[in-house]
Amino acid sequence: MTEAGFLGCCGSTRFAREMALRAPFSSLDLAVEAARDIWWNKVDVQGWLEAFAAHPRIGDIESLRTKFASERFCGENSIFRFCSGEQEAALSSANEHTLQELADWNRKYEGKFGHVFLICASGKSSSEILAALKERSTNRPIEELQNAASEQQKITELRLAKLMSSGFNSSGGDTQAVGPLTNVPKAAVLSAPTPSTAPASNLRPPITTHVLDVALGKPGSNIDVSLHFLTENSIAEGDQGSWTLVGNSQTDNDGRSGPLMQPSNYLQPGTYRITFNTGAYLARLHGNSGFYPCANVVFKVRPSQCAEHFHIPLLLAPYSYSTYRGS
The missing domain is CATH 2.60.40.180 (Transthyretin/hydroxyisourate hydrolase domain)
Incomplete structure (x- = not known):
């Protein structure tokens, strides 16, 4: 639970620094609660844009490899490792036509909004991602900034689950306290509080x-x-x-x-x-x-x-x- 580890979950340096100051967390629920508070109340719009910029265009993994070639970003829980894994699952069945459409619509999106198209790709096919890209391209800039920030929060929470899962495993702790968290459903971070974990x-x-x-x-x-x-x-x-x-x-x-x-x-x-x-x-x-x-x-x-x-x-x-x- 270092600043570098949290930077792998969200590319905002302010977010990573604030999370490291609050760490360690005894449960995923507490980590998610802190992440939400920091993302929506501590990180400004420039911090949001910094986090968005840490994502490659959908399908463009090689640009990410070049951009984050330093050791800081290529560790076990790095931005590159997370992004490449998330996109690999989403685009494994994409054909050349879909990939070309994604590239074209990504350029249109960035030209209008000034940042990459951001979506939590977990469980989504390439055609679903393309449909969402086309639909959201019609939004107003202020609305799309909010949409992108919400998608970043979803991505951050999934990566926090993976980070904490690997952390429990590597420390020799009770892995059953975290369990297999590589594909946590949205509602898993919305559960009602319990006396032991409620902030x-x-x-x-x-x-x-x-x-x-x-x-x-x-x-x-x-x-x-x-x-x-x-x-x-x-x-x-x-x-x-x-x-x-x-x-x-x-x-x-x-x-x-x-x-x-x-x-x-x-x-x-x-x-x-x-x-x-x-x-x-x-x-x-x-x-x-x-x-x-x-x-x-x-x-x-x-x-x-x-x-x-x-x-x-x-x-x-x-x-x-x-x-x-x-x-």
């Missing part, structure tokens, strides 16, 4: 909720609530992904749910679902299970909203429910 912070979870029983005119207490994140596996064409549990809790006497995820000032963009076990509550309070045994509220957090707080209340009655984005 001391005055931040609140980015997603919160409460329930109001509009039929009785009082809070809906003791309702089981769970939060899921849609993991887009992209293993096969047409794959819609799967829901991964982030955390669960229960509403208190005021109808407010306990923490469903770690306190943070950054929220992973994507699709979320809050599930309320309304059937058990209605059977207990109203003598029947109501029309809906559960209430699912699905909503999307866009990259431009990742620093915002999402409060999603549920207004509940035996035969209806509604929801809205609160404050």
